[in-house]
Amino acid sequence: MIKGLYETHLFVENIERSIEFYGNVLELKQCHYEEERRAAFFWIGKDKQFMLGLWERPKEEIDIRHFAFECDPEWVLKESVDFLKSRDLKCRNFLNDGTDRPMVFAWMPAIAIYFDDPDGHSLEFIGILDGKGKPENGIISYERWLELEKNEK
Incomplete structure (x- = not known):
């Protein structure tokens, strides 16, 4: 299948x-x-x-379309923003905090950052995180995700 x-x-x-x-x-x-x-x-x-x-x-x-490139979550967290900025690409998240850092979709869970191609297609680097999804937490910072994971243990 x-x-x-x-x-x-x-x-x-x-x-x-x-x-x-x-x-x-x-x-x-x-x-x-x-x-x-x-x-x-x-x-x-x-x-x-x-x-x-x-x-x-x-x-x-x-x-205009959207698709995501699967990446290692550590790379998304630690290198993706610098990778995009070094190529003069503006990155964005949905945290509404004025930053351009990767965010966590808690329901999956996955860490992600967005950017556009020259035609305006919305692209994403996404890495699936270990752990159980927590949909009730919405879209959160990676730091908040770590707190939730720590409190669960």
Whole structure:
């Protein structure tokens, strides 16, 4: 039966700009390009594990989408913000505290940070945390998550 999500596709306004972003900025491995169809494909993770397809379209045909890249939770916590900032990308969370630090979706639980690609697609780095989900806590800081985990023990 279903084992996961193998691929996702986005419409982009400028294929070269998007190849630069996903290949050089986010460091995904480009695996195929079709000039005639103005399409590029990237492996996410190991080759042939997950794939992202980009298709050039006029701006009026682009619907803004969201998807998340699975990452190691420690990397999301300790390195993701610096990774994004070093590439001049603005990151955001839903903590409403004026910071750009990763947040925890307590219901999963997972740690995450958001950013946009050049076409405005909402992207996310997310890492699944150990522990039991606590949906009643909503979206919280990692520090608050650790407090809740400590109090449970």
